[in-house]
Amino acid sequence: MTAPLPPPRKKDPVERTRQPTLPPGNRSREAQGLTAMAAVGRFALQVCAGCRQVQYPPRQVCAHCLGDDLPWRDVAAGGRLLAETNVHAANDLFFRDRLPWRLGLVQSDAGPSVVAHLAEDCRQGERVRLSLDLDRSGHAVMNAQPEEPGPNLEDDVQLREMTMNPKDRRVLIVNGKTALGLALAQAFKTAGAREIFVGHAEPWKTSPALEAVRKIDGVTLFPLDVTDTDSVQELASVLGGKVEIMVNNSYHLRPGGAVDRMDMNLSREEMDIHYFGLLRLAGTFGPAMRGRGADGDHGACAWVNVLSAYAQINNPTFGTYSASQAAARSLAQCLRAELAPGGIRVLNTFVGPLDDEWHQMVPPPKLPPNMVAGRIVDALKKGLEDLAVGAVAEEIAERLAENPKEIEREIKS
Amino acid sequence: MTTGGLLNQLMGGILGSGIQVVDLTMTLQPDVPTIVMPPEFGQSWPFRMEEISRYDHRGPFCYWNNLSCGEHTGTHFDAPIHWVSGKDLPENATDTIPVEKFLAHACVVDCSAPAAADPDYLLTQEAVEDWEAANGKIPPRSWLLMRTDWSLKRDPVAYMNMAEDGAHTPGPHEDLIPWLIEERDVIGFGCEAVGTDAGQAGHANVPYPCHYHMHGNNRFGLPALTNLDALPPQGAVLITPPLKIRQGSGSPARVLALVETT
Amino acid sequence: MSGQQSAGRMGYDGVAVCVPVTVPYSRYSLRSAHWFCGRALAELIQTAGIGKVQVDGFCISSFTLAPDTAVGLTQHLGVSPRWLDHIPMGGASGAVALRRAARAVQCGDAEIVACIAGDTNHVDSFRKTIASFSQFANDAVYPYGSGGPNASFAFLTDHYMRQYGAKREDFAKLCIAQRDNALQNSNALMKRPLSLDDYMDARPIADPLCLFDCVMPCAGAEAFLVMSADRARALELPFVEILSTIERHNAFPDDPIQIRGGWAMDVDGFYDLAGVGPEDMDFLQAYDDYPVICFMQMEDLGFCKKGSAAEFVRRHDLTAGGDFPFNTSGGQLSVGQAGAAGGSLGLVEAIRQLTDQSMSAVVEGARHGVASCFGMINYDRGLCSSAAVLARSDR
Numbered sequence A: 001m002t003a004p005l006p007p008p009r010k011k012d013p014v015e016r017t018r019q020p021t022l023p024p025g026n027r028s029r030e031a032q033g034l035t036a037m038a039a040v041g042r043f044a045l046q047v048c049a050g051c052r053q054v055q056y057p058p059r060q061v062c063a064h065c066l067g068d069d070l071p072w073r074d075v076a077a078g079g080r081l082l083a084e085t086n087v088h089a090a091n092d093l094f095f096r097d098r099l100p101w102r103l104g105l106v107q108s109d110a111g112p113s114v115v116a117h118l119a120e121d122c123r124q125g126e127r128v129r130l131s132l133d134l135d136r137s138g139h140a141v142m143n144a145q146p147e148e149p150g151p152n153l154e155d156d157v158q159l160r161e162m163t164m165n166p167k168d169r170r171v172l173i174v175n176g177k178t179a180l181g182l183a184l185a186q187a188f189k190t191a192g193a194r195e196i197f198v199g200h201a202e203p204w205k206t207s208p209a210l211e212a213v214r215k216i217d218g219v220t221l222f223p224l225d226v227t228d229t230d231s232v233q234e235l236a237s238v239l240g241g242k243v244e245i246m247v248n249n250s251y252h253l254r255p256g257g258a259v260d261r262m263d264m265n266l267s268r269e270e271m272d273i274h275y276f277g278l279l280r281l282a283g284t285f286g287p288a289m290r291g292r293g294a295d296g297d298h299g300a301c302a303w304v305n306v307l308s309a310y311a312q313i314n315n316p317t318f319g320t321y322s323a324s325q326a327a328a329r330s331l332a333q334c335l336r337a338e339l340a341p342g343g344i345r346v347l348n349t350f351v352g353p354l355d356d357e358w359h360q361m362v363p364p365p366k367l368p369p370n371m372v373a374g375r376i377v378d379a380l381k382k383g384l385e386d387l388a389v390g391a392v393a394e395e396i397a398e399r400l401a402e403n404p405k406e407i408e409r410e411i412k413s
Numbered sequence B: 001m002t003t004g005g006l007l008n009q010l011m012g013g014i015l016g017s018g019i020q021v022v023d024l025t026m027t028l029q030p031d032v033p034t035i036v037m038p039p040e041f042g043q044s045w046p047f048r049m050e051e052i053s054r055y056d057h058r059g060p061f062c063y064w065n066n067l068s069c070g071e072h073t074g075t076h077f078d079a080p081i082h083w084v085s086g087k088d089l090p091e092n093a094t095d096t097i098p099v100e101k102f103l104a105h106a107c108v109v110d111c112s113a114p115a116a117a118d119p120d121y122l123l124t125q126e127a128v129e130d131w132e133a134a135n136g137k138i139p140p141r142s143w144l145l146m147r148t149d150w151s152l153k154r155d156p157v158a159y160m161n162m163a164e165d166g167a168h169t170p171g172p173h174e175d176l177i178p179w180l181i182e183e184r185d186v187i188g189f190g191c192e193a194v195g196t197d198a199g200q201a202g203h204a205n206v207p208y209p210c211h212y213h214m215h216g217n218n219r220f221g222l223p224a225l226t227n228l229d230a231l232p233p234q235g236a237v238l239i240t241p242p243l244k245i246r247q248g249s250g251s252p253a254r255v256l257a258l259v260e261t262t
Numbered sequence C: 001m002s003g004q005q006s007a008g009r010m011g012y013d014g015v016a017v018c019v020p021v022t023v024p025y026s027r028y029s030l031r032s033a034h035w036f037c038g039r040a041l042a043e044l045i046q047t048a049g050i051g052k053v054q055v056d057g058f059c060i061s062s063f064t065l066a067p068d069t070a071v072g073l074t075q076h077l078g079v080s081p082r083w084l085d086h087i088p089m090g091g092a093s094g095a096v097a098l099r100r101a102a103r104a105v106q107c108g109d110a111e112i113v114a115c116i117a118g119d120t121n122h123v124d125s126f127r128k129t130i131a132s133f134s135q136f137a138n139d140a141v142y143p144y145g146s147g148g149p150n151a152s153f154a155f156l157t158d159h160y161m162r163q164y165g166a167k168r169e170d171f172a173k174l175c176i177a178q179r180d181n182a183l184q185n186s187n188a189l190m191k192r193p194l195s196l197d198d199y200m201d202a203r204p205i206a207d208p209l210c211l212f213d214c215v216m217p218c219a220g221a222e223a224f225l226v227m228s229a230d231r232a233r234a235l236e237l238p239f240v241e242i243l244s245t246i247e248r249h250n251a252f253p254d255d256p257i258q259i260r261g262g263w264a265m266d267v268d269g270f271y272d273l274a275g276v277g278p279e280d281m282d283f284l285q286a287y288d289d290y291p292v293i294c295f296m297q298m299e300d301l302g303f304c305k306k307g308s309a310a311e312f313v314r315r316h317d318l319t320a321g322g323d324f325p326f327n328t329s330g331g332q333l334s335v336g337q338a339g340a341a342g343g344s345l346g347l348v349e350a351i352r353q354l355t356d357q358s359m360s361a362v363v364e365g366a367r368h369g370v371a372s373c374f375g376m377i378n379y380d381r382g383l384c385s386s387a388a389v390l391a392r393s394d395r
Helices: A032-039 A157-162 A179-190 A208-214 A229-239 A264-291 A316-342 A369-382 A390-402 A404-410 B006-015 B112-117 B125-135 B156-160 B176-184 B209-216 C033-048 C070-077 C090-107 C125-131 C135-140 C149-164 C168-182 C196-201 C229-234 C263-274 C291-300 C309-315 C331-335 C339-354
Strands: A044-047 A072-074 A078-087 A101-108 A113-118 A127-134 A140-146 A170-173 A195-200 A219-223 A245-248 A302-308 A345-351 A386-389 B019-023 B048-056 B059-068 B076-078 B103-110 B142-147 B188-191 B220-222 B236-239 B250-252 B256-260 C015-026 C057-061 C083-086 C112-119 C204-206 C219-228 C239-249 C283-285 C368-377 C382-392
Touching: A032 A044, A032 A072, A032 A127, A032 A140, A078 A113, A078 C149, A078 C204, A101 A127, A101 A140, A101 C149, A113 A127, A113 A157, A113 C149, A140 A157, A170 A179, A179 A195, A179 A208, A179 A245, A179 A369, A195 A208, A208 A219, A219 A229, A229 A264, A229 B048, A245 A264, A264 A302, A264 A316, A302 A316, A302 A369, A316 A345, A345 A369, A345 A390, A369 A386, A386 A390, A390 A404, B006 B019, B076 B209, B103 B125, B125 B176, B142 B176, B176 B209, B188 B209, B209 B220, C015 C033, C015 C090, C015 C229, C015 C339, C033 C070, C033 C112, C033 C219, C057 C070, C057 C090, C057 C339, C070 C083, C083 C090, C090 C112, C090 C219, C090 C239, C090 C339, C090 C368, C090 C382, C112 C339, C149 C204, C149 C291, C149 C368, C168 C196, C168 C291, C168 C309, C168 C331, C219 C229, C219 C339, C229 C239, C239 C263, C239 C339, C263 C291, C263 C382, C283 C339, C291 C309, C291 C368, C331 C339, C339 C368, C339 C382
Parallel strands: A113 A140, A170 A195, A170 A245, A195 A219, A245 A302, A302 A345, A345 A386, B103 B142, B142 B188, B188 B220, C057 C083, C057 C112, C283 C368
Antiparallel strands: A044 A072, A078 A101, A078 A127, A101 A113, A127 A140, B019 B256, B048 B059, B076 B220, B076 B250, B103 B236, B236 B256, C015 C219, C015 C239, C112 C219, C239 C382, C368 C382
């Protein structure tokens, strides 16, 4: 039975911080398909369009009928554990630091046998549940967990290397003055975060959300204005070595586009908060987080960007806002590459319209902030990299994959 | 004691003794609050500073910064064009105001005691008349400066003192302004809070009366001053030039006061 | 299982296999694979009493020649063969090289073929070989941290033990017997006797595998010549005859986990062509990177029933002087695994035993033997199997 993970102890100041190493990240082009599935939490394998044979490891030609149309399809995630081992010796530096490491060979219900990272509670001959998850290198791997998970499954140390569980970790929520900021603070509290740091800009402007945040046990407020380089640097000098999960929920929505409302000031503010804000946070908090990617079982692990669904396709009603979100999304991809050496995962969430004052004129469906916060925490626990929240965001993702022109024409309804 | 021309006498006073130069300016830094407007309105940029180089790879010989801010940031000068009531007046912008108007006498009314007791304290005509009784009549073309010691509040939250119904900071009563213009011909109104109007002045019969009347009569504003406690009630000379911005509605200003010490 | 039939298969009449050569093994070497292959060739021609130019065929196996292949090696070694093969089958390369070379000689495409398998072992070269072994390994095994075949064989061993009731003591008996054999082989890297306690108490590598279940990577080469029997006689070289060979790749793909190798598909035809059966064999030289695969070879090559190898091992003495001489040089487990040369170690030892040139423990009066090869854990199992029945030549 998986033992509960003891909470982190105070760090010995003379102990060298374990430097981040990554599991092998060399993958074929075909295998990147697994990564695409793992990034959004799907258990999908190549299934031959001709003969239905499920393929694993990924390939370009069906091993049964030699057909070359092998689309990715969700498949049964069950399986039976054929064999298991605890690896006690490894040449790879990442695993050397973490021995023993448990592996299993699973006969999947979908057909193929798969080598999988094996949760502690799985037993040879018994049923297991397979999942595709991103490992610390950012590539997909198979995980096998018991079909009936035990109470402490999330404390499985191997699983924690692949997920970004907030339990016993320290979180910085960049903006505590919005309803989403409050909901995030509550959700991280529920998820067992060790400390919750919450930023707030322009302290002279009141915010009911911030007043509620202030009352949450375990929350500490810090002045933080992402438009002010000094302010971000100052906070990074205080919290840089502590933040294990960064949640950039900066938010500045004003309606208007390029022709119907050309406003340089508003547009600049949007860019300053969404794009330059992310840049300031990345440049100041990124290095310390990247350096602490392997700092024990509770090291830095995740950078969450709360982006708009319109980061992916411009909604002219919020035209300049969408553009600033797209800029932030692009920078987040840069950040993802730059944080990768530390094993820090960048989770980009694409959120549909929130049920707040700035979406007053937008017809439903609109998302309650606590639902969004719950989905974000859940995605961290699962270790996802991209998350569409809400029907609008999900539809955008789907339609973009299908026909980007169609949604470009239709989005302004 | 230097003798000779007027300027020599002035410099003699400044370099020798007799004239003290007092800095009435707040330091411009990122946490200097800017005036709060409803969020759907356009917003003034806060003061921001990005280093260009600091004797490093970006420029080994020099240290310098890029700045950005709204015209009405920190200690600043309000030009008549700032307000709708002054939009069509002649010589109403920072680049067209006759420069001699940037030098003027100052009358300082000490309201620190009542403002400490009531953040919504409003300076009335009656109070100014009481002040004149003690300190003499306000000379024409003088600044009327309202000292509240509000600038001693270093915490931006206390300084802005926002509540759900808006800011609570002292300022001039709406009836005082027309009197100052018509009866005393002041050059403008200065104070220590973030704007020349009181925090609650948006709720007045004429919203923001100080802005409305002063600028409508081609007079100026000088908010966010500090060190007013170092000035005598009468006699100081203020130097208040804004940057020469084309059609500027104001600008941050380094406001200095010359005070006779003998 | 309908195996490969011998009907219509041509025998290897008139083909001689001779000049067993071993370039001494070392744990690490600064030499290149080219050096090991070149030294093997030098010893082959010196022993055979021929010139370089007379070797007109080459069959090369090596992991560490990269970026070269057998092609680049020809220029390195200054040879101009008219027949060249590069066999990328690692541990299965020995018998595969043998059968290819034999056919070339039989058909007259080459007169003398040098089969050379050699690899170097720099510090860290094993890790590099493993890190880019195959696409499936890169994508679906190596990222899991096993760092090579240890975990793959841990799975096979774990499953085999549970399925068939084999015990660690059974594997121990095999490893100890091989070590006893190796103690008479001066080329073996393992120089000390192995006790049951040593084996059982060794540090774990990947459960249930412990240290002495795993081969030690090293540098070295194995080689032999294939030519016509007439030529061998003319050169006065002792030689062996080939009675039968098999090879098979990706056998039993529907087995969810490997419990048998390709030999099981081909075993009937194997002995049909040889005209002798397992009961006629005087030794078995099996591929032995891990003991479990030895057990599978005993079963799949017909020495005992599937699942009964443990019991078989308990009943027999596997030393060279015993009733089932097995890996008489000590095998890779005690000699070391010199990369692809591991796929020829048993074959070269078989040639020695059947030509009275043993450098280690002698199997008295041996007339027939099987050399079996296995290799290439491409993903979850070894894909390549091969084997040969060799016989002492009385002519």
